[in-house]
């Protein structure tokens with residue numbers, strides 16, 4: 619990861635702070651870009667900002683707790699005013715691939731429940747068409763081998779040329795288990811002709827808990843650069 623890339627991520631997070639208001643309930647994203655946002659938010663909290671936050675992963679919960687960012691249990695959340703999160707790919711319609719860090723299930727639940735989702739990313743995440751980044755699909759352990767075969771067939775039926783589906787493993791080569799207790803299939807598509815149609819098909823497969831296609835959830839996409847950030851708004 620180059621220094622420029624980190625500066626670009628940080629500048630995107632700085633721009634996202636503009637959307638934070640006192641008294642908000644804020645969804646905290648997961649990943650190396652979202653980490654900058656949590657750190658900036660912690661600085662503002664230390665200066666008196668009053669916010670209540672909900673985390674999208676155990677990793678982010680630990681980060682927020684270590685920085686003194688106040689977290690509340692999801693059961694106490696009536697409304698999430700703002701969620702700030704990263705992405706693995708962002709296309710020109712603001713559609714996303716997420717889940718590179720295996721956090722997609724809680725991320726999508728929180729993004730979908732939020733009044734406003736702001737995505738922060740460096741320029742390397744911008745694509746004309748989604749699919750170069752392997753699409754994460756979260757599946758229940760029960761029946762996962764059959765579910766993987768059905769996911770493969772759905773990718774082929776969706777016009778993906780020669781897809782490859784692999785189970786995500788840890789460094790120790792065990793099957794990765796998500797915060798939700800599920801497995802992740804990484805679907806190597808190269809190019810997804812119709813992300814919205816594929817998203818609907820994947821959601822209909824029994825055993826698929828969630829997938830990393832975020833369609834119509836990001837209202838704002840902030841792309842950091844070395845001098846600042848560019849903001850894209852989607853209705």
Ligand SMILES: O=C[C@H](O)[C@H](O)[C@H](O)COP(=O)(O)O
Nearest residue numbers: 649650651704717718719721
């Ligand atoms: O599962 C992880 C999330 O979807 C992340 O937001 C995504 O992978 C981007 O992470 P990063 O900002 O580290 O590239």
